[in-house]
Amino acid sequence: MRRLLRHTLVRHAALCGAICIALSGASDHVIAQTDAAPDLLPDAQQTRRVEAAVDRAVEYLARHQHADGSWPSGLGKNNGINGVCLLAMLGRGHVPGRGPYRATVERAVAFIAATQDEMGMYRSPNPTHGPMYEHAYATLAMVEAYGYLPSLFMRKNCQRAIDLIVKAQSRNGGWRYQPYPGDADLSVTVMQLVALRAATNARLTVPQETIKRALGYVKACIAEEGGFAYQPYGAAGPARTTAGILSMQLLGEFDHPAVEAAFKYLDKQKYAPTMEHYWYFSYYAMQANYQAGGDRWANWHPKVRTLMLGTQNEDGSWPGYGDAKYNGSTNCFSTAMGAMTLEVYLHYLPAYQR
């Protein structure tokens, strides 16, 4: 009996051992790879670093959001800042209704929605002299968020904001600071264009004529020496040039000679935090180079990535540099812009799809 028992035990132990060996063999049987990711995907280590930096930035923004959904800034409660911060959340894929930052995003949306006046403008409690800037950022953020807040109210809210933009277009096709037709400059125009493009994607009503005339204005700002000027016949500047390139690209004018000339103008600029409008430039340049692809993108994004990863603070924020006035006591604006710059790698925001 003892011998029988011993024999049975030994046999079962051998069977278990064989099963273990078989299973471990099955799990080991993968194609050996010396890289962490398949060749199609970018370097896994770099990807992780970028995403970790963005996640720290997003966490910073979530921590500093006010209870009412707005963000602190050097301008007070400003929808331009709120829009940028909300875009930074959305750009990481944190959409309303789900995920670890749903409350942050939903509060922000609710705040901005509540600031809409009878004209449709997202009027900041603390506006600057250029409310259309702020309105454009806020509109873009709201239109992007709309896809996950499927209510009639949200649609109407966004549509009214778009309608205001359409109404405020000047005769020459551009926009400027105030919500009515008048003067225009490239910087404000670009922001409206991006918002309108997002609205088109979202099946909101956007007259094609508006887009066509806006493109005409952007082209009018092409500078003779290459690049784009603030206003027609003006001199080119780096930040406005990136905005001009992106506008042309988003409207399908990839092969326009002015785009290549503008890139050549940018090639001569030194990319550094000491640049004027550094964050604005960083973000639009990243988008523009991505849209261009090829050598342009390949040469551009590593240096931006290196700089951004090397200058992020421990708390996840980025310093304001020359735009510190928008930050105030916190770094929300610059952090949001930094996050959005790196989020170009993720390609999540529909407004910027090719």
Added chain:
Amino acid sequence: MNRLWLKLIRVDESFAEPSSIDWFFTRPWVAIVGGLLLIPIAWWIVQRHARALPHLSVRSRTMLSVCRVGVLALLVLVLADPHVRLTSTVEHKPVVALIVDESASMKLPAGVYDDADAAEPLIAATRVKSLDDLNTRSRLDLARAALGLQDDLIDDLSQRFELRAYRLGRKTIREVDIVSITGDTDATSFADDETAIGDALRRVVDDAAGRTVAAVILVSDGRSTFGSDPRQVVRGWAARDGDQGRPIWAVPVGSDVTAPDAVLLDVLSPGRVTQGDTAAVIATVGSTGLSDRKVQVDLVRGDDVIDSSSITLQDAERRQVQLDYRAATPGRHALTVRVSPQPEEQVKQNNAQTIEVETSDDRFKVLYLESVPRWDFRFLDHALRRDGGTDATLVMSSQLRAAGVEPDDLPAAAKLPRDVDGWSDYHVVILGDVSPALLTSAAQKSLVEAVRRRAVGLIVQAGPTAMPHAFAAGPLNDLLPVNVRRTSDARGAPGGVEAPAYAPFRLKLSGEGALHPAFQLYDSGPKNRAVWDLMPTFFWSSDVVEARPGATVLARRVAARDETPLIAEQPAGKGRVFYVGYDATFRWRRNIGEHVFERFWGQAIRRVARPQDKDAKQSRIEVTPQRAEPGEPVAVELYAVDAGGEPIDAEMVKVKVTRDGAAGDGESLTLKRTGPGRYRAVWRAESSGRFALTYDGVSRSNASVRIAGSGRELRRPIVDRDTLGAIGDATGGGLIELDQLATLADRIEGEVTRDTRTIERAVWDHWLTLVLIVGLYCVDVGIRRMTGSM
């Protein structure tokens, strides 16, 4: 005599030459007492016979006495229980395995040796003529040259151990004659093969069958490109066997200095393109030692360069370049992507890859219904507009509602099809998160009929508002390949399930999904899965309970505690239904942009689409992927119809598989029924070539698949000393240079083990004993009868 007895009692053949044979009684006292008693008893028997049988002759009386005493003696013997003990001792020498890598990478030049002094020991160890000769010899040549000069080592190891020789490629072959791997020969079986170091290590242990492996000598460049990861294999050894080491002495072959190299790492292209469309072919290029070099990347068909792009290489970053292929002519076209070779490159085979693209003139009418512009919609909307093979009609109910349309008027305002014919005008219907207000019960019924009877394809993408939980009680529910948990709340309650913030869901492709056309990025199932399993996490999905019978689960949602179907497909009558259980496929754009997202949706649409009118009454055979590596699975699917165009109902059908250029009838592949007219099987080819698969039913249908190596072996032709060193260190071995092979004699230790087996057998329990007893008794009775004494 012993051997005769052993033969009679049928002892195990393994004891044919026992080292000792011992006979004994288990009850010796019985033998002694019985034997002693037998003497007086025998005397008494003799005396009794003499008195009782005086009329018998002395001879007869003696015979009778012998019989009686004989029986008693046998009884004593049996009661004493005689046994025989056999002892066999076998000596086992420990095993030493010598594995020589003969894969394709070993045919490459040994590398860059530019310091004559440093290379001197290697030159001496291989007896090459000079430094230049060293640089031009292949890695395998050097390995063989070095081994061929190690007669003393081989002799020493052969005496002390059981030396086994293996040749390593994609498979591991054991050679009887060690000279075949150490000798000077050009022939190899693995000229184009990959390297499976992990599998070779497993093979050595399997062959040893429990015996001690004193060492594994692995002569290789270290690049394991197939099969098990060698590091995981040795980790498994340590986990299973504790300290029982199998030291691996790894001998790296080739220079550590990597020659400058530009390599085409990856080519992503659509498998099918619509005529007139322009397809993006994405080439990923890497380089070593060629930073800032401008190179040309060409897309070539035949001798024509159809697109070209110039890029500047950066060693630290992979470069991706898009080349455009304008699909002008229907049919299958082979395209080659090539990176212009640079003069200093030693390996130029990795500068090019060939892909196949099928151009079709099929166009698909798509009806896409959505409620609100979710992000997936916004990207898919663009994709459909860019796709020259689709003609999409988009309906968004929120747009209509914003225009003042009341819910009850939505179907009319949306101009949805009213009947089966209307739905059948489309090849595919895509349902987003629409509500029953738009897709009424009547509309659902006619849509279901259109799918079942007219083969209209249906794609359903879940959403929190209504799809599919708000349709649980409607006709549409019958088409879905999954059962979704019903919400018991009032109408309008959100459905689906959210992941906790700290544990998002993950997508995991099933084995079926890895071969499914919708998920096909590459021609290799494992490679597909490697990419798809890296897709980002997500936080919401529909609340699927289970897949329905007959459905194929293509991907699962992996949560903290369970896995549930996420993406599934099933046939529905003549049509197909494809279910996507979440609405964040936009996340597949992470780091790669539109390529994966658009490939998936474009392929899914084509997969489920109603056949083109010209094909409606024809059988169709499809293989996925259309190019695979040897040994990899290929899914073969057939839709078989009869003369009337109706699906056949056989349980199984056969498809003939023939290889181009091969003699004979090929092989027959059996496909099993998966639905009305639908049949499926998984096929594998072990050799390379182009294979044709033919169904000879009422209507003939054929497809082809190309089996070819992956090119992985030459993609990064470095000498991987890290892997070799790691597996050496992990097992108590290490790295040994080619010029230090002789030191292995001192490093490898092992003791002969002796395996002693003992068996015992009972001797009496044998037919011979029975024969003797019966025989003696018969003789006794016989004599008595014959003499009239009974």
